Amino acid sequence: MQAHQLDAYILPSGDPHQSEYVANHWKSRQWISGFSGSAGTAIITSDHAGLWTDSRYFLTAEEELKGSELILHKQVIPHAPEHIEWLVTSLRSGSVVGLDGTTFSIAQVKALEHAFHEKGIKINHSIDLINDIWKDRSPLPENQVFEHDLRFAGVSRIDKINLVREKMKADFHLISTLDDIGWLLNIRSNDIQCNPVTIAFVVVGQAKTHLFIKQSKVSEALANTLKNDHVELHPYENINTFLSELPSGKTIQIHSGSTNTSLYNSIAKEQIVAGANITMELKAIKNPTELAHIDNAMLKDGVALTRLYRWLDKTLDERTVPEVEVAEKLAGFRAEQDDYHGESFGAIVGYKENGAIVHYSPHPDTCATIKKEGILLLDSGGQYLDGTTDITRTTSLDGKPTAEQKRNFTLVLKGHIALANMQFPLGTSGIQLDAFARQYLWQHGLNYGHGTGHGVGFFLNVHEGPQGISPSIGRGSQVFQQGMFTSNEPGFYKTGEYGIRIENLIVTEATSTTAYGTFLKHKTVTLFPIDSKLIDKTLLDENEKKWLNDYHKEVFEKLSPWLDAAEVGWMRVMCLPC
């Protein structure tokens, strides 16, 4: 920093593709701080080293920063730019802040410039201070790319590319986001743990599509298939040169939220057309083939969870079980299902007080040991070729929850049902719906510190935009549309005691069109019983009981054909009407 005359240096969580989860190669913020959470920013100044993260990660961060010089700055509002405010307050006028522009989007740098302008703080956005000092940095991942079969994807890459072209406002369209590239070209890989994507860039032109990727990752057969579909391969590192040498007079549509600043700086300004990331919008609306597959993936996930909970119940009669064993066992049960590919994220197995750590992940050396008592929160998901799943269930292991636990579980359930039952007009966004899941907790002075729902990919990232059910305008301003695939996951966390979360995935469907608009509703597609031992039925009204009974009837009817007789007996009890 001294050599470059920098007063501060920012290390974000991101990569050049604005990924939420990144390959090890880009985990510089984790490397410098020790903090492993997926959301957080480190800032180094001459006399301070700080880490900013939100309430989901407070407990994890406190643990992981222990003994280091780094100070934890607790963000009041998730994803809010509170570290930027800190910089504006802490730095003197005329200071220079350094960052590596490849890991900052155009929009992020603009926000920094806007915040710094008044105080006269400058940005040097072409400095990578980490590469030279990070001696054991992982290389770029090099996993083989494979095709996502058309019988799963539903729409061919040629048709998808043509859909993009129809919406392009320029001659070219740059796509940097890895899940969008996977969706567009019907390709997948394993470059990022749990996210079946390959590290690449794409530029869609009017006649050809340019794929920038390490060539060793693409087999000759796949390269030929792509060539036949007019997809031309380029070395990954050639993207900047390609962008700087676009034919003069031609324009390129780029999205400021997902394009990194280094790419932006490679393009002549007069060629830039600011606009949407078109693939992001298209991929959010699942096609009928995808929707049919999702229903099937839910059956498989329900079967795997049935086996897991039966195994856990039996095993706890004999011995204790470490949290990590639950995660491994569940991955094993999922792996027995057809077309299984892997976990969609590291399972959160939160026993008792660990359940209150929202993004907890158990580690073999430190994880808790589960006994037949207390509450277990289990949030997990699978990647199947026919869909991505994400489900959270909270269970009472001994059937003896406290009255307070039952009340709070039921308040969370009431919120979950309110969202699942809600009809709303086209034009409604997630920020308008979020509080329906919180209202009963709020009435009791309770709340939870995370969003209520996120978009979910189709054999892609478990977190996918643009829609979200969130109190934040940034996360919740997308209007819901028919075919969107989202989570419904209110929760409640009592630090040091227990965590509660009930998560199902939901698909947006149209119900009717009246003089007052087209109305939508969310269909719940996840299939697994909700633990009735945790429900205080006196707090449910008739509509809520009906939803619960209808849901359990559907779960039983759909899962039974895939279960053995003993499992059916267990499921029948779990799905008894209340």
Add this chain to the structure above:
Amino acid sequence: MQAHQLDAYILPSGDPHQSEYVANHWKSRQWISGFSGSAGTAIITSDHAGLWTDSRYFLTAEEELKGSELILHKQVIPHAPEHIEWLVTSLRSGSVVGLDGTTFSIAQVKALEHAFHEKGIKINHSIDLINDIWKDRSPLPENQVFEHDLRFAGVSRIDKINLVREKMKADFHLISTLDDIGWLLNIRSNDIQCNPVTIAFVVVGQAKTHLFIKQSKVSEALANTLKNDHVELHPYENINTFLSELPSGKTIQIHSGSTNTSLYNSIAKEQIVAGANITMELKAIKNPTELAHIDNAMLKDGVALTRLYRWLDKTLDERTVPEVEVAEKLAGFRAEQDDYHGESFGAIVGYKENGAIVHYSPHPDTCATIKKEGILLLDSGGQYLDGTTDITRTTSLDGKPTAEQKRNFTLVLKGHIALANMQFPLGTSGIQLDAFARQYLWQHGLNYGHGTGHGVGFFLNVHEGPQGISPSIGRGSQVFQQGMFTSNEPGFYKTGEYGIRIENLIVTEATSTTAYGTFLKHKTVTLFPIDSKLIDKTLLDENEKKWLNDYHKEVFEKLSPWLDAAEVGWMRVMCLPC
């Protein structure tokens, strides 16, 4: 337009102070189009003349544009910049759009520039085409200014100015908005119908406050009082010169949403500090004196409405009543109350199908004649020295509503109660609450085309920012804080048949602080019974019945001491528990 080489000219609804309601002098959009609604934009091109407005005004606009060349463009989303999109689509690259920068805020011009940039459309923002051709234009208003007594205002102008100074990020602060100027200096006038404000600008400095106002409006006594409080008077038209001659090295804080482009252009760019309109934020939190007075104003309003509805009931037994007579009579009953100043807006008296015209105002020549049958929607408010009121009641004149009318009224009532009963944490904004008032209508495929609530002034404008309960991010993103004063007014409108709206005013109060935050709730302060003849009690749950019975009990207990014996008898029946 030809002489100035303009391809389009925009006429907004605003004035140089970004007022919602403007003095006749600035009603150029109404003058050119005939459309009298408070929200709308006219755009003239060489071959098109269009008026953009939202669903509240569709019926009014259709009526008023009849026989003219102007085409009505119906906005899908209220306050959305759909006319800008139309310009971008309709104009060729290189076109020039003209406008009078005095009636456009900085933010509005920036939004235009942003939208026009890509297509290469230019803006000439210093052209007033209207003044020369509008021969009978009204002069600027010249009403006398009077002091708003400290016993009502609660905080002196010196204290208010010092509160502003504490929050200033610059040497000076420009305030353009008329209600903010009235609040800051504890002055009022009648320059805009129903809005007790005076046309002026203010610049707060570190030692002195500069008031730009037509000097004939300020009596010698008031001028001396102001002088003693270090408020210096300047001619109204000197504001631009004053801003262009700020001492070099000194800065001025301006708010891009409420400062007009002509003022902005008068200030040297290096002196500008972009920031909040500080008075807007301070005035939104009513002080304890104001809150006590509001309770009193509600009593007076309740008494006036009691007399109105009793008079209407009796009169309709004898003869029909024109809608305008109801408005006049109600203003008369309000005028009998202490410290009455005038209406807070032109009363909406919507009989039968006129009730479905959201911002209907009855005119003597054309208004409907009320008989003892059908539904009457009455939205009105008073300006008292001790508060501004705004109340809507919908009543069945013959006690024989249809089952559909009762169902829909009850759905609106359930939404109203949901909002009134809701507890929510500090940090919650209006866009998160809005759908609670709509949920029951949505469940039946119904909706209403306006926001659910607006801020209300204290003996000031009946619509006042920054808070709002609205599905729009622009209107609903302000976080609620203790002491805010807002309306709760869901509705339902069946075109050609009837309109329903239930409006009470609510005050934000803190309830408790828990480990999960500080929680707030809205206290309903308006006092007048809700017509139980329109309620289908089978649709109310126990909580809703309790709210209604508690509310009616409070109305009866608080209003009775101010009513005569016959009125008390009537009120007792109106407030019977259900």
